[in-house]
Amino acid sequence: MLCHGIGRRTRNRQSMHEQWCEALNTGLHDSGLDRVAADRVTAVTYANCFRSAGTKSIGDPDDEDRIPAFGLVHLRDPLELELLEAFASGVPDPEGSPTKGLPQDALRRLQRSRFLGDPPAKVIIWMIKQVRDYLTDDALRRCVQDRFAAAVTPGTRVVVAHSLGSVVAYETLLAHPEWKIDTLVTIGSPLGLKAIGDRLRPPVSEKTPGAWPGVRRWLNVAAEEDPVALVKKLKPLYGKDVEDLPVLNGRLSAHLATRYLTTHEVANGIADALRPR
Structure with a gap:
């Protein structure tokens, strides 16, 4: 399952699904791993939650x-x-x-x-x-998390969450301990920022470490050049079992989700999650 983050300006879930699947399969192929059929991948989009009645948000223009x-x-x-x-x-x-x-x-x-x-x-x-x-907007937060939860099925094995999507994934996973998701892969995540941690539910800080999100494995992939993933290591805040994996995305578009999806670290983590156990 793929979950987007801030500033997504693709027009709809289908275009996101196509772009991300192509990048993901490029990473798998380049790493010598089996490709994943597009019909095995679900894309979660919540952009139109920012336009929902009852929220105080600024909207989510596509262009x-x-x-x-x-x-x-x-x-x-x-x-x-x-x-x-x-x-x-x-x-x-x-x-x-x-x-x-x-x-x-x-x-x-x-x-x-x-x-x-x-x-x-x-x-x-x-x-x-x-x-x-x-x-800060409770109605918006509920809408986004409900959209994420609706996409989870008994067959969901791995969640790849980018940027703000990693915050959404973390909070929603905590709210659903009954889920049997194997692996969480956070890419370009701001979960280490104090401004984010202070406002998580429940809050996370150096004095109050974050709860484990109920998965077997959590991989946090952060590019050295990515300013959104400013805190590259989440292990000190979320526990010793977080696997912090550094990558180099290059100076241009270091925060781009599709750039992360082509890395060996992400590809290997997804392939491992999909292996029969």
């Missing part, structure tokens, strides 16, 4: 042109500013900056880094607002 013209003036929420600085702190600034620590500097660093795929400022702000909405 970049439809994203409102967000600027720094629209980042007023303390959580949004905390997330902006957290993501930007993982991005080096080769030019140096006399204004380091200010929101405009954090936004500039993210824009110039290209680690997120060279998005304009309004897209970065929109993605941050999506994370804020999930963490």
Whole structure:
């Protein structure tokens, strides 16, 4: 089962399913492993939860042109500013900056880094607002988690969750201890960020480690260049059984889900989960 994250701008579940399956099978093939038939893979999409009645979210436009013209003036929420600085702190600034620590500097660093795929400022702000909405809007959180839960079947063996999707997967797995899912693979996950951990249900911190999500194996794959997966090792926060696996995704689009899916670490973890036991 595949679960997307923040800033997904593909138009529908079918296009996500096709793109992710292609990347996944590329990774499996390149690692000398058996491909997975597309009909064995389920894609979970929750983008339209951001447009559901009863939520206070900003919406989830499919096209970049439809994203409102967000600027720094629209980042007023303390959580949004905390997330902006957290993501930007993982991005080096080769030019140096006399204004380091200010929101405009954090936004500039993210824009110039290209680690997120060279998005304009309004897209970065929109993605941050999506994370804020999930963490603070109860109706939206329920909608997203219900969408995830509806996709789980008795045959679900492995969950691959990207970015915000890793937060969704972790919380929903905790809420369903009856599930018999073998492996959780988190890719580009922000679960190590204090801004996220403080608002998980239940909260997670260095003093209050996170509960185990009820799977046999948890692989956390984090690219060295990925600013969203700023905290590369989740083991200190979520327990010694988390397998933290570093990868190199390259400077361009380091956070991209399809780039993670082509790595040997992800391919090997999925293949292992699908082996008969």
